[in-house]
Amino acid sequence: MRTTATTDAASLLRRHRDLLATLPVTFRAFIGVEAARWPTLFAPEKAYLGALLESVAAWTGPERADAFAAMARLEAEAGCRDVRATDPRRLQDETQALLRRKGVLPRWRQEVDRVFQRLQPEIDARLHPPGAPRRLVVVVYGQGIAIQRDRLWHRLRDLGTRIPLRLEAARTSDAFLRAVFGTSADGLFAALYDAAGHDAHDAWIVEAGESLHALCEAGDGGGGAAATGLSYARLRAYREMLARSLYDKVLSGVSGPQELAAYARGLDIDPPERSLLRSDGVLRAFVRDAFLAGNGTLLVNNTFVEWAAVQALKRAEPRLLAVRFGVRDKMKPFSSLLLFSRPRPTDQVPVLEDPLGSFIDAEQLSYYVWLNAEKSAAYRGKTLYLLLAEGVDEMVAIRSGAAGSGADERPAASLAEVAATMRAWLGVSPGASAARPLASLVG
């Protein structure tokens, strides 16, 4: 169920004008920067900004003074109050520079953390009351990753239940995914999309390859996909455009990463429409940010998958997130030392895959997906996590908030039962399948 933003940035700021005038300048700058990003914010982000201001406004004067006192003191020490910039971004950059120059940035960060530790429970109570809808996160290791069974999901398996699977005919990647998610017309994504009050931002696919995208499109009558989809493979042309721009800038000379980051922020390049399952202004900005703000997201497929998935969790708070890792390429000798460089036409070295390295990466990155979801009140205590690997006859299921045993559950489940479990967990139509959900997970 979407959280509807009932206001716009200008009216939100107008409503809290008196409050904002009393807040520390760095906090005010943060609010201003977020408000300026309003057209590119997802609904939960807009709701968050509103709840943040409402929560601060609900404090009494002495409570507010107490909460912000240390932050204000550090600002005064650094001279932040003398900054006259009115543009929020500039105000933020200049005050940050002063805090850094004065050597108080780490202490200021601690104070910001302290303020948010106090605020967060109040914001969470406003946005995620008890009884908020359940969520589902599915992590899939794609075919080709060199899975080491004894190490599989080693960071997470003790938190949940290991469930043996009967793969039956679903031993190939396509068959496996079809059995778990269904196809476009009758699949899980369509079922969630059809449920009352949902839209395409409620279900996300983030993947290294494009198999889940293809599944979503199969049989699609042109009405548009039921999910928001990001495929590293499909975004190749876009990645190359961004990388080319950054590389040209690097070659022309930059003073350091900050200048490059500022240049990247100003790049006005949108992903081509057909590279996304669905496209709108908010999503296009999201994709651009995912590539330009994430470490290594332009260069490594699984890094992009994890980063974009975590950003989706934090920003869009989808009810269903499907994350699919793939096999990454090995770094090329020497030429990979040049960030964003393109191979010369005369220098084409065959691309070599790194299946074992990809497994090690996916193990760590899937852990980060879980970890970041659990940091959010939107997911904590409300989410079922399923860890699957194509062609592997077991999965791990973690029910947020429930103690895990790490033990096997018998007997083995069919993929149809896994699919039924996901639908039942989300409370959407069971579809045509006669399979029953796994009672131990949905009960």
Add this chain to the structure above:
Amino acid sequence: MARWVSSRRDVLRGAAALVADALLPRPARAAPDRREVENRAIVVTFGGGVRWEDTFAPEGWPNIPHLVSDLVPQGLFYPEARYEGLTGHFNATGALVTGCLQNVDAYGNEAPTAPTVFECFRKERTLPPEAAWVIASNKSFGLLGGSKLRDWGDPCAANVILPKQFLVESIKSAVSTDAGPGVEDRQALAERMVSALDEGYEGFGWRVHESGRALGREVRASLAKSLLDYFNDPLVPTSGDELTFFMTKEIMSRLAPSLVLVNFWDIDVAHFGAYSLYLEAIRRTDRLVHGLWEHAQSLPSYRGRTTLIVVPEMGRDGDPSGNGFQNHRSGDESCRRLWLLALGAGVPRGLVSERPIRTTDVAPTLARVLGFKMPPGEGRPLSELAF
């Protein structure tokens, strides 16, 4: 074609021999008169930001087999070293070499604000520039050899060379045109880099004080030899840290500096977000540190009188409390909890000290090892070392 490549390789190997025989300083010249400096000190930053859990925590041991099995048993290990400053590479390494927390430009555009060990050492002992070297993979370390203080700085700073930056600039130049062999031909790249040594080094951010605008003959010959060793090595190295390793070895062999800071930095590949590449870089650093110590033991000018200190300049973010291995900006406990290994001259063997120490203790410890004074700072000499 294969024959041509093969013969060209032979020519290059021959060139390496020629460089060694004809250009390199003769042994008599190679060991400058340093009767006044008996001890040697090498500091290796296990650099780029590495976490306790990926190294000396039990689950990290497979990543550092040489440290765990070969080096720790020979030395004194401090499992509780801390760094309390800004968690950027330059400031963190600046704290190591000054003994004071630094708060200068994170990308190396400002020199440290307190005298470095190199300046104090050279100034007090009136030593020539080649007595102290910084050999750094991090391209922003050009100003790490000396402070910005009046009466200090260049006249007594360390020589600084940035092998990886040199490599990157050469690659950039090789791929800037479709003509020529590019980077896939190792020998062509080797030739290009050897030639580049003759064209000046300032563009690579180096600061070699001895030689003014052109590299001094001895230094140039050492670097040329190390380049050829790197490109001809049977392990086919490609990383910046491996070039740093080869250049360090050659500088030690030919110039025998008393004080060397070696900065490895491949581990910072973690920013790419591939955990396996990060672990691979840790294993490589482990191998290179061990190789450097073995090399020191093979040289009469170092054997028996060299103290080695191995220490990460900082950690990386923790998983639950920070942003994970990819970053080092949270300043959480995982960014600050480090370790330090000392071995060699003056260091008790096979001991673990549970006493918490700080990375700012490294500079005053070096001062004690080499017998010079540092201005009072935030660190204290490691008292367990006998000097």
